[in-house]
Amino acid sequence: MLDQETFVGLVHRELDGELTGDDRELLHRVLAQDPDRREFRERLQRLHKALENVPDVKPPMSLRGKVMAAVVSPRPREAARGGRDITDIKRMVAHRGLPRLAYPLAAGFLGLAVLAVWWLGTSSTGPAHEPATASGTMGLSLDGGRLLDEASSSLIGLTARAGLYRTAGEFTLLLEIDAPETVEVAITCAPSDCAVREFSWLEGGTDGARFAAGRITATVTGRAILNTSFSASSRLWTIDFKSNGVSRGSLFLTAESGTGERGKPARGVSDGR
C-alpha cells in the first residue's frame, strides 16, 4: 500500500507533467483501487484548471516609453517607433554596468552644455497658459485636455506628480511639486525637434525659471505647480530632480503615438502611483 505522502507527491507530479512511466503506472493502479484518492486527484485537477483559466493582463502602453526613456534617449526617428540604431546598442554594451540613471543624466548634462548658449539669449518666463487650472491640495486638472499619461513619486526629499494632456495642436504638462528643501527641476522633451511653447507658474515657483528648445529648468522651494506646453512633435518627457547637485530621481511621461487615442477624459492626477 502506498503511503499518503508518497501518493500526494505522485499526484502533484503527474498533474505537473513530471511523472515518469513507472511511477505513472503505480499511481494509476492506486487510483483504480481507491475512490477517496481519486476524489483527491480530481479536486487537485480542478484547482489546476481554475488556475489555467486566470487570464493574463495586458501591460500598459506607456511601459515601452518609460523603459526606453530610462535606458537611453532614442533618436528622433527611432523614438516615434520606439526603436534604436546600432550606435545606441554599441553605447549600451560599451557602458554596461553604469548606474541605472547614468544615461539619462549624461544626456541631461550634455543637453545642458549644448543649450547653455541658448539660455544666455532666450531666458524668459513665458506667458501664462490659459486652459490649466489647479484645485485641491494635491489635485491637478486641465480644462479641455485629454489625459495621456501621468506619473508620481515620493522621491527622496520631495513629492512630485505630473500629468500629460493632449490639447489643441500641442501637449500640456502639469507638474506639481512639494519640496521641503530647494530642488532643481529639469523637464526635457524628446525627440530633438520637440519644443517648449510656453510655461507659467500656477502656484509658487521662482522667477529664475528658463526654457529653451526642448528643455525647462527651474528651482523650487516648497509647493509649486508648473504649467507647460510643448509642440505637437513631442513624444517623451523626462523630469529630473536634483538638490545640491545630487539626483533625487526622475519621472517619465510618454505620448505614445501622440494622436491621443489612448487618452482619457481629463481628471485629477491620482494619488500615489
Add this chain to the structure above:
Amino acid sequence: MVVFAMKTDVDALAAACARGETEAFDELFDALRGPVFNLAFRMVGNEDDASDICQITFVKVYEKISNYDSRYKFFSWIYRIAINESINHIKRNARSSPLQGDEPTSAHAPDTICHGHELGVLMKDALMRLPHRRRALVILRHFRGCTYREMAGILDLPESTVRSELYTARQNLQALLQAAGAWPC
C-alpha cells in the same frame, strides 16, 4: 510547444543583445514585457506597481546584460530579477499580509462562481494571501509554465523544497477558496 519556442527565441535575442546587435534589446523587451509584467502583477496584485517593477527589471537587464551567462536560459534570469524586485517592493510597502486577515469572500453561491470571472477574482485574492515564496512558485508553475528544475534555478532552492512548497501552496489555495465558499467546485 509554445513555451519552448519562446525560451529559445529569447535566449537568441539575449545573446544578440550582449553582442551589440541592432534592436536586440527592443525585441527582447517586446518578447518578454507580457510575461514579466504578468509575473509582477500576480506577485504584487496591482497594475501600477507591476508596471514599475517591470520597468526596473528591464532597466536592470539593460545594465547587467554582461553578467548574463548564455549557458542558462535567459527567462530564468529575468524572472529571478522580477521576483526579487517584486518581493522587495512588497516588503517596502508592507501591503502584503500572507495568510492573515479576512478570507476572500464571495457574494454569490458556490455553484455560480466555480467558473468565470468571480473565481478568477477570488483566486487572485487567495494568491495574494500566500507567503511570497509559495506565491512565486504557483505563478511560475501555473502562469509561466516552469518545470520544477527551472523554478529551483530561478528561486535558488533545492528541487525538493520547490516540490514541497508548491504542494503546500496548492493546499493553502484550496483552503482559502473553500473559506470563501468557492471550493470545491
